[in-house]
Amino acid sequence: MTRKRxxxxxxxxxxxxxxxxxxxxxxxxxxxxxxxxxxxxxxxxHLAPEQRFxxxxxxxxxxxxxxxxxxxxxxxxxxSTLKVQYRGLLPDLFREGQGVIAEGxxxxxxxxxxxxxxxxxxxxxxxxxVADALKKSGRWNEGGATQSGMPANNLKxxxxxxxxxxxxxx
Amino acid sequence: xHRFANPTQFMRIADAVYPWAAGLSLILFLAGLPxxxxxxxxxxxxxxxVRIMYVHVSSAWLMMMVYGIVAANSAAFLVWRHxxxxxxxxxxxxxGAVFTALALITGMLWGQPMWGTFWVWDGRLTSTLIxxxxxxxxxxxxxAFEDSERGDKAAAILALVGSVNLPxxxxxxxxxxxxxxxxxxxxxxxxxDKSLLLPLFLMMGAFTSYYVAVLVLRLRSELLAAKIRNAxxxxxxxxxxxxxxx
Numbered sequence: 001m002t003r004k005r006x007x008x009x010x011x012x013x014x015x016x017x018x019x020x021x022x023x024x025x026x027x028x029x030x031x032x033x034x035x036x037x038x039x040x041x042x043x044x045x046h047l048a049p050e051q052r053f054x055x056x057x058x059x060x061x062x063x064x065x066x067x068x069x070x071x072x073x074x075x076x077x078x079x080s081t082l083k084v085q086y087r088g089l090l091p092d093l094f095r096e097g098q099g100v101i102a103e104g105x106x107x108x109x110x111x112x113x114x115x116x117x118x119x120x121x122x123x124x125x126x127x128x129x130v131a132d133a134l135k136k137s138g139r140w141n142e143g144g145a146t147q148s149g150m151p152a153n154n155l156k157x158x159x160x161x162x163x164x165x166x167x168x169x170x
Numbered sequence: 171x172h173r174f175a176n177p178t179q180f181m182r183i184a185d186a187v188y189p190w191a192a193g194l195s196l197i198l199f200l201a202g203l204p205x206x207x208x209x210x211x212x213x214x215x216x217x218x219x220v221r222i223m224y225v226h227v228s229s230a231w232l233m234m235m236v237y238g239i240v241a242a243n244s245a246a247f248l249v250w251r252h253x254x255x256x257x258x259x260x261x262x263x264x265x266g267a268v269f270t271a272l273a274l275i276t277g278m279l280w281g282q283p284m285w286g287t288f289w290v291w292d293g294r295l296t297s298t299l300i301x302x303x304x305x306x307x308x309x310x311x312x313x314a315f316e317d318s319e320r321g322d323k324a325a326a327i328l329a330l331v332g333s334v335n336l337p338x339x340x341x342x343x344x345x346x347x348x349x350x351x352x353x354x355x356x357x358x359x360x361x362x363d364k365s366l367l368l369p370l371f372l373m374m375g376a377f378t379s380y381y382v383a384v385l386v387l388r389l390r391s392e393l394l395a396a397k398i399r400n401a402x403x404x405x406x407x408x409x410x411x412x413x414x415x416x
Binding site: 004035056090092116124 | 211212213214215216220223245248249250283284285286290330331338345346347348349351353354361362363365366
């Protein structure tokens with residue numbers, strides 16, 4: 001009985017210790033684990049000009065300019081905005097107000113030159129009719145819908161985020 | 171709880187559960203697949219691609235649940251030396267590895283059209299890949315020792331150590347910026363509309379009962395194999411006793 005007790009304590013303590021160790025390591029490498037920076041973080045971090053990184057946010061409404069394959073748009077986290085230039089194919093989900101992650105580097109002029117653009121969508125899934133109904137009833141916020149999928153600094157889910165579609169579905 | 175450590179007791183319950191689990195799985199697949207793949211509405215922005223979710227989320231749910239079962243049974247095996255717990259862990263691990271592979275593959279097939287890439291090294295995708303390697307490591311380590319009991323113990327310790335990864339996978343989308351979207355199951359409800367939630371629940375139920383049914387089958391064959399091994403061993407012992415070596 002005592003040996004079983006001993007082994008039990010050993011397993012529990014071992015797991016606790018290992019869990020704490022993993023938590024410390026993950027906290028220490030926090031900056032390396034985040035997949036992208038928000039535009040506000042880009043301005044506060046003073047990244048080296050040659051450093052490649054990813055910036056994520058929403059495509060600002062009205063900022064998209066397409067000239068053949070040359071594309072420029074602004075990425076915003078609703079408090080800071082970054083101008084992005086890109087040449088290539090955009091993912092199908094790319095549109096104004098949609099979440100986006102661009103990889104590349106800063107040009108001296110403050111423009112982000114992207115070599116890859118990925119679309120980021122949120123976790124709200126619904127049929128078109130429900131989305132239309134939400135928009136009609138004014139409970140829709142295109143930016144807000146994507147915000148909950150954007151855990152960056154200034155993109156915490158707010159009250160403007162549409163309620164879970166379940167609760168509004170007639 | 172220790173009553174179930176007895177293989178006869180355990181299998182009596184498992185055998186009773188088997189027809190229900192197998193029947194439920196069959197019914198849920200028959201009901202869920204047509205709804206999931208044909209009649210449920212497409213998503214407002216993802217279109218028909220959203221149907222991958224029904225397989226992807228179900229696989230991901232099982233890879234997590236099965237690893238939890240492997241880790242809990244490994245702990246019971248290490249602490250109380252219950253052979254049945256070890257058997258459940260060993261029988262579950264290959265299925266968990268397959269569900270993880272399914273979640274990874276369906277995720278890649280979904281990511282390419284929606285995100286624009288098959289793979290990125292973000293928190294969710296990377297930690298899930300690590301889970302896949304943990305499953306493979308568990309299976310390999312268990313067979314890597316001459317003495318099978320030492321192998322079982324080493325594998326059980328690996329399973330326990332790896333269980334730290336489960337909360338990391340779950341919370342990766344909340345702790346860090348990721349390309350992967352946050353969880354659809356929240357404390358205050360689901361973020362998926364009812365019409366898409368019904369096929370999702372049907373498929374998750376189908377996958378889960380499938381796992382339970384196949385687990386019972388695997389346990390049965392494992393116990394039979396052990397019986398045959400024991401019978402052979404005692405046969406050899408009897409033969410040796412009858413003809414003592416010169």
